[in-house]
Amino acid sequence: MTDDTPSTPRRTALVTGASRGLGLALARELSARGWQLIITARGAADLENAALETGATAVPGDVTDPAHRDALARVANDFGGLDLLVNNAGTLGAVPLPPLAAYPLDVLADAVRANVIAPLALIQATLRGLRERGGAVVNITSDAAVEPYEGWGGYGLTKAALDQLSRVLAVEEPGVAVWSVDPGEMRTRMLADAVGEQEAAGADDPEVVAPFIADLVERRPESGRVSR
Template sequence: MSSVPGRQALVIGASRGLGLVLADELARRGWQVIATARREGSELEARAAASHGRLNVERLEMTSSEQLASLNQRLKGRRLDLLFVNAAIERGNLPIHRVPTDMFTEVMVTNALSPLRTLEALRGRVAPNGTVAIMSSDQGSISLNTESGHELYKASKAALNQLMRSYATRHADDGHTKLLIDPGHNQTLLGGPGAPLKPEESIPLVIDVLEAQAGAPGLQFLDLHGETVPW
């Protein structure tokens, strides 16, 4: 791939929902965007076709280390201003003692381990003053966990946040802005049709936060209004 002038972003997990709207809105704002989907035939490809070259699609199964390495090679020569990882699954509202071991493993690998593997695999493509960000949730806040339900999902997001803290400590001197973003409760496949927000409402606010925080030091856990979410 050849380099393209202007701000460049890589959005991991953009085939639907929040990731799809994120990639589309970045392109609309003039970013040159690479966005990943696991398979062909997604809405992302239709958005890319209508983007006048602002949005390009790459294939990636984020849980595959081999596919991450291959994507990294395909990005050779690109310098990213933003690397944003969006990935999460929910497997039902079971109390933790009823969660099968294979379900626990699947959710933890997808929601916590794989996003950090992705950052490690691709962080070398991010400019020294660029931003690395992960879509988190206030469901991962331990201090806000005062209502019952969705125990496995909450645990996976708390694990994600903790791993990101470790990542930020290990790479404290790399010059990257590091963000965990809570986009609010949205009407997505995961959030359900009764959620109070639509991605088309929340994601422009998320991007406002990303753009406002560019260049900020350290790691922050912020909501879509730029307010700090308690750990």
Template sequence: MQSDRISDMATPSSRDLGRALCIVTGASKGYGRSLALQIAHLLLPRSVLLLVARSADMLQALQVDLVPIVEQAGLLVRCVPTDLGLKAGIDTTVRVAKESAAADTDHVLLINNAASLGDVSRFAISFCDPAEVDAYLSLNVSSALSLTAGVLQAFPQRPGLRRTVVNISSLCALEPFPSWVLYCAGKAARNMMFRVLAKEEPDVRVLNYSPGPMDTDMQAQAQSCSADPALKQSFSIMHSQGKLLSCHESGAKLIRLLLEDEFPSGVHLDYYDL
């Protein structure tokens, strides 16, 4: 079984993410969970790892798995079980972040990972109810913008503070996938939102990172539910031939990007570009 510790080849052992407040949304499973476990090894003492997701039970299970790392590194882990599609969820997350961060925090790192695939069993012409579309966009687009805005307001620019915002993107932000109209539209909107942020806030490091096709519950949903037969077959073949990435593999490349910190702010980078 592959370890969640990053190999020495992936990141230099002498580097770290600082005394950070690191917020990971969608942290209860899959990619967000793996990122939390990997990032915890790279935080300095008195750093805070803030884990946000809708499932309280799964967040608690992750917190238990983090105990050995936390005790060794001197970290604080806070879990926020909430729905980021609601304003109350955004407000709660920002409030807990402000309450938890150490006075000498030198890096605020927000990873916008929370997302859903949406109904991929239908084609675009079937989405006649704007309320259904709005509900999808609320979680997948509006919440990412509102949470990012809230965090950046709560931790304004000051000497000695780095601020980094990561949008977990997708090839679907750039290319149309038949029967994935909601997901493609949401990912494209998020990419542009964060590109605008990079232009408006030059002191904030902004990255749109596409993690590649990973072996997750979302990928299983894509294989079983996609209405487009060619797309469905393509994902099934990737799975059967072992061509799906592990969350650890993709996460290691993202963390290497954050440690090196050399990317142009606002850029879209794909796992396979690196």
């Protein structure tokens, strides 16, 4: 006798910046929990390795490129839409970290494009599927968005804008869960570039942080800003 009970469709997530750091750790965690994944990052070779490890569909490219975002949206549509969008890709901005009085404005504009405009554009491009599937958006933020750390003004203001974007989106799209997640300091290349290898070595491994985010998605608390 055959079992005619319909199978539950697998949940689909798009994770940006997934070739290393938190993005890679989260891709591993979601894969282990049965999610099917679309992953993207600029480094094609590292991204392909991540795809082989997690069974993900790799779409290499730069999220600040509108053509690449269109490609990601097409792949998401081929999967029937997203249950989860993780806007993790981003840039630190100017390094070494300059005071705002000396911040190069062209670099700041690039940081806004990467950390604010690209996440919003991906949300816009995938929102129809997220609405239909009662999905969720995770925007990775930072405590630099809310604390006045010297030298972190450029990066912090982009993350503050991302926080506000998340709050407004949650009000405008009540059927979609929206969290801006502050993962705390992590042992990543970005942190090492900002504070040096020695200080960064004492931070948590991204593999410790990824289960916290995956648990958040599965618990589905009220939309808002979440700190680990």
